[in-house]
Amino acid sequence: MSVDWRHVPARFEAFLAWLQPTPEERRRALGGVKAIADVVRCCLQAHGDRMKESMADPLVVGGFGKGTAIRDGDAVDALLILPPHSRESGRDSGRDSGRDTAAGGRATNIPAGLALARALASQFAAGAECANSRMQTKLVPAFACRAGGYLVADRNRTLGGGPWRLMQPRLEVRHLEHADAISGGKARHLIQMAKAWRRTSGAPIAPFAIELLVCEFLSAWLYRRRGFLFYDWLVRDFFFWLTAQTGVELPIPGGGETLNTGTGWRRHAERAYRLAALAADLERDNRSSESLLCWSLVFGGEFLLARQQQMQGLPAVVCSGGAR
Structure with missing residues (x-):
């Protein structure tokens, strides 16, 4: 694995483990x-x-x-x-x-x-x-x-x-599973992280809109088959793309209807993108405490807490994704 970005896989795997409902x-x-x-x-x-x-x-x-x-x-x-x-x-x-x-x-x-x-x-x-x-x-x-x-x-x-x-709940699940399949499981991961951002920031965007937007984003993201090493870029690129998705009509799987994404959350997404972009740059230089602070401002204090608990004795994570 690259000497740069060495903290990224463990941090995001720990955070996603923390996000799972008990x-x-x-x-x-x-x-x-x-x-x-x-x-x-x-x-x-x-x-x-x-x-x-x-x-x-x-x-x-x-x-x-x-x-x-x-x-x-x-x-x-x-x-x-x-x-x-x-x-x-x-x-x-x-x-x-x-x-x-x-x-x-x-x-x-x-x-x-x-x-x-x-x-x-x-x-x-x-x-x-x-x-x-x-x-x-x-x-x-x-x-x-x-x-x-x-x-x-x-x-x-x-x-x-x-x-x-x-x-059409079954078609909605099928739509989500397709996005997961083409991205190596990133669809559910990114939805959960985006929900954490929504809760932390108070962004007025519907959870179902987040789901549909994530599926659309991953259909085109260049690094969707890479592993946890690329999750800082995943978050950064998603929020950059998200800032241009206000007021969009999203087709609902199987229902023949659309869901409007709304507009009131754009400034929240723009702030998240700026923080994620800075965090990704800091991760490249392995500036651990500074990047952790940025991620905590995006996702909440749980991002920092999850990593701390992991370092205090939770099972080690597998760093995957190769060099970049």
Whole structure:
């Protein structure tokens, strides 16, 4: 390995190990989803609704469903799959949208399902906190579509009585796995690091936008097949590219819709790029304490803490990637 940049592999491998949710966090995340689903079932039973008996278990999506959640995360997302018989065609079909593959292309009305969806949709932005944790469970009502995917209650649309949106969790995972495959696993790594930056900086960018942007970036990044030795350049180049992605419409896998990246986070990305560029230069000269300070300003104090814990006895890391 090159004498230059000798600290880079160990630092980033330690930081990524630190970012992984703990087993206890995973347990709480899944437990929170189950607990809220049980409450919904009890409410349905109390009202004598037959939906309770045929309601499927929630489907965990988002970071915990895709393997991109980070330690001390603030939310777990899940779809509450409502049974098909809660969708009824006929009255008020003009008010509640309707054309979707779950109903064979007919205009449909969702009286029982929509009533439940509206009640949940009005709350799922805030979620419900799990016991002894600041993590929130966001349970979003959905209907399975015959052609695949789910009609998901869009908070703004559903509350207004309009159409729901199509979500394809399996295609989203496939899209992410393709980006991971062509980059030697860097997609999930970079998403997790970008989420740490988002949390540290307060950048108002959606986690799903980060995921889609990372996948697009890695499809073109020159060093995507290199190892941990190149992770300082990975971060630096990503933030440089990110500064030009404000207000972009990103295609959502399988849904036929787009997600706008927004604009309010650009100054945060520009600052992160300047810090990452300086840190990468310092890494080249093995100026350890100065580069650590820069990375900590990008990702938070956990970057420094992870390396300190590694040096105090965690298993040694394998430095990979070759010289540069």
